[in-house]
Amino acid sequence: MATYQIIHLPKFLNRRDFSDLSYAEAEKYFLWFREQEEGRIAYLKGQIQLYDKSWDMDFSPSSLEVVDSWFREVVNWRLRTEFEVNKIDAQLREMPKLSVGISPQTITADEKTVSIAFDTGLYFAKCLQKSCESVFWKIVEKPKSNLDIHQPVLADPKSNIELNPRRIMEVCASKYIKGNYDKSIPQLYDIWKNILCSSQVGSAKKVNNVDL
Amino acid sequence: MTTYDMVSRDVGINAIKNPKEREIARAQYRDQMAVYAGSATIGLVGGGGAGMYGIQTLAYFATNPSAAPLVGGAVWGLGTDQDAPGAGDDLTRLGRRAWSGSLELIDDVFRISDQHVDDVVKKVLKEGGKAKSTALVDIARESGLYLERGSTGVIGENALSLLGGSSQTSLKTTLGLRRVDQLVDGIAYEAKTGYTSLSASIKTQVAKDAELLQTGQVEKVIWRFYQSPTTGKAGASKPLQKALKNAGIETQVIKQ
Numbered sequence: 001m002a003t004y005q006i007i008h009l010p011k012f013l014n015r016r017d018f019s020d021l022s023y024a025e026a027e028k029y030f031l032w033f034r035e036q037e038e039g040r041i042a043y044l045k046g047q048i049q050l051y052d053k054s055w056d057m058d059f060s061p062s063s064l065e066v067v068d069s070w071f072r073e074v075v076n077w078r079l080r081t082e083f084e085v086n087k088i089d090a091q092l093r094e095m096p097k098l099s100v101g102i103s104p105q106t107i108t109a110d111e112k113t114v115s116i117a118f119d120t121g122l123y124f125a126k127c128l129q130k131s132c133e134s135v136f137w138k139i140v141e142k143p144k145s146n147l148d149i150h151q152p153v154l155a156d157p158k159s160n161i162e163l164n165p166r167r168i169m170e171v172c173a174s175k176y177i178k179g180n181y182d183k184s185i186p187q188l189y190d191i192w193k194n195i196l197c198s199s200q201v202g203s204a205k206k207v208n209n210v211d212l
Numbered sequence: 213m214t215t216y217d218m219v220s221r222d223v224g225i226n227a228i229k230n231p232k233e234r235e236i237a238r239a240q241y242r243d244q245m246a247v248y249a250g251s252a253t254i255g256l257v258g259g260g261g262a263g264m265y266g267i268q269t270l271a272y273f274a275t276n277p278s279a280a281p282l283v284g285g286a287v288w289g290l291g292t293d294q295d296a297p298g299a300g301d302d303l304t305r306l307g308r309r310a311w312s313g314s315l316e317l318i319d320d321v322f323r324i325s326d327q328h329v330d331d332v333v334k335k336v337l338k339e340g341g342k343a344k345s346t347a348l349v350d351i352a353r354e355s356g357l358y359l360e361r362g363s364t365g366v367i368g369e370n371a372l373s374l375l376g377g378s379s380q381t382s383l384k385t386t387l388g389l390r391r392v393d394q395l396v397d398g399i400a401y402e403a404k405t406g407y408t409s410l411s412a413s414i415k416t417q418v419a420k421d422a423e424l425l426q427t428g429q430v431e432k433v434i435w436r437f438y439q440s441p442t443t444g445k446a447g448a449s450k451p452l453q454k455a456l457k458n459a460g461i462e463t464q465v466i467k468q
Contacts, residue, residue, distance in 0.1 A: 007372040017376070087376070088396060094379045098393050098403040098436070100466055105397045114372050145382040147375075147395065161384050167375050168428045171398050175431055188428045195386060195427070 004074070004112040005043055007036070007119075018150040023141065026150035030139050033152045037122050044119040059123075059130040061189055068185040071120055075173040078110035109173050117173045120185070121165030125154050127189060128163070132156065132197035140164075156196045163192055383429055390420040398431035400424060406440030410452040418452075422459035433461045 010032050012025060021029065045057045051070045056063060088104035109117070129135055135156045140148045153162035168188060175182070183191075377395030384390075394401040400421065408414065421433040435456060439446040446465050448456065456463055 009372055015373075019378075091377070091379055092394070092396065095394060097438075098401070101464075102394065102396055102401065108397075109374055111372075114374050118372055143382065143389070145380060145391070146389075147378070147381045147383050151375075159386070160388070161386050164375075170374055171428050171431055174398050180431075183426075183428055191427055 004047065004115060006111050007040070007115045018148075019144065021150045023139075023150070026139050029150070030137075030152050034137065037126075040119045041122055041126065044123055057123075059127045061127065061131070061186060061193075064124070064127060064186040064189050067120060067123060071116065071169075071173070071185060072176050072181070074116055075113045075176045076110045077107045077113070077177050080104065080106055080108045084108065107177075109170065109177060113173050113177070114170065117169035118166050121167075121169040124169065124185065124189065125163070125165040128154060128165075128192060128196060131193055134158070135196050138162070154196065159196055161195055163196060168192075383424055385420045385423045385427075387416060387420050387423065390417070390424060395430070400430045400433045402433065402435045403438060404435060404448075405438045405446075406443055407445040407447055407449070408437065408452055409449040410455055414452060415455070418455050418459050418461065421461055425460050433459075434464060435461055436464045436466050439465075439467045 010029065013021070013029055018026070018029075041057075045055075048055050048057075048067060048070050051073065052066050055066045085104050085106070092099035092102055092104075125137075135154050137152050138155050140146055140151055140153055140162065142149075148162065148164045148167065151164055151166075153164045155162045169185075172183070172185065172188065377397065379394050380391065381395050382389045382391045383400075392400040393403045402417070402421070410418075421435075424430045425433055435448070437446045437448060446467060448463060453463070
């Protein structure tokens with residue numbers, strides 16, 4: 001893939017952590033995020049159809065098969081900047097004893113991949129919304145320690161878990177970059193559908209059926 | 213310009229003006245590569261001497277998307293270089309062997325395609341883990357061999373960047389919030405001090421971590437067992453070890 005339209009954030013957010021935003025700023029970001037949806041998904045469609053002309057963007061679970069194959073092909077990495085490495089080092093220094101032997105990776109997903117994960121996350125969320133009508137977008141307000149604080153997430157009124165599709169896709173991209181394909185996007189869809197759809201209350205237990 | 217030329221330039225050979233001396237230098241470099249490749253130990257960063265050129269070789273083809281056939285540990289031009297013999301396709305094997313520290317390229321011939329380069333990078337990252345991939349990248353950076361991928365390490369103004377981690381962060385699960393001691397590069401670290409058994413609360417923690425893995429919220433979960441300063445003990449009980457293994461959680465024992 002030669003080019004991919006990089007997403008540019010609203011200026012007020014530039015290089016700031018979501019946890020540092022005020023709620024008003026989080027709301028502003030939320031509006032911006034929701035405004036991106038239509039255009040970014042349309043752009044994603046064009047990109048995936050360059051890969052597979054026959055791909056039908058119908059937000060069905062089966063449409064995620066092609067999304068997954070494409071995603072595997074296009075994710076890529078770059079070297080981390082010194083600023084980024086220093087930032088993680090600073091984080092590790094907050095808990096020096098517990099961070100013994102942990103060091104930041106020197107590579108990370110490249111710019112294109114981050115935008116691809118963002119767009120794929122939007123499509124992934126749209127597929128879930130199609131299956132579970134009760135799920136809706138909201139801003140995470142608390143607790144402050146929540147990794148998704150001040151970010152848009154998909155939630156269900158009857159479920160206590162929320163989905164940040166962008167983060168899930170970033171983790172997926174990072175694993176794919178390393179050649180770890182243990183969970184595909186369609187598999188993630190099934191798992192999240194089980195958890196989020198209130199019509200299937202109780203099915204979330206399936207996630208925890210680890211033999212302890 | 214062939215890949216051989218590029219590598220030659222990178223090691224300074226092309227700076228030699230006298231053609232005869234340049235040829236000798238090339239030949240010496242080729243021999244050196246072959247010898248060092250044979251004793252390469254990936255993971256030794258910046259050690260120089262034995263192993264260094266082997267690492268450079270691997271770093272080169274692991275990071276150069278248009279890399280060329282490798283012979284005897286040296287990188288050769290693609291097709292156009294008369295010295296380059298025909299090549300086979302077994303970069304994955306090469307990567308594996310290089311990784312295990314037994315890079316023996318002397319009798320092997322490899323042709324590298326973009327896909328193979330990707331495969332090797334992925335394999336190296338997957339099998340070698342963080343420290344070793346760091347070594348690769350560092351070596352590649354030091355030797356200036358990055359050509360395309362990772363060439364800048366610069367991110368654009370206002371460009372969307374990857375969501376980061378933090379210490380003492382929490383993630384939502386169906387069983388409630390899971391507080392993570394450190395979240396770095398998608399890996400959730402849980403620290404335990406002393407000998408740890410599978411109590412009810414630990415069971416819940418394991419179940420929450422299993423869910424984080426299942427739902428793709430984290431790449432890995434690693435439980436680190438630190439030696440107790442009072443008892444001197446560290447580690448997990450057998451049932452806990454089994455539970456962690458079943459949940460796909462990795463463990464490390466840290467003795468300080």
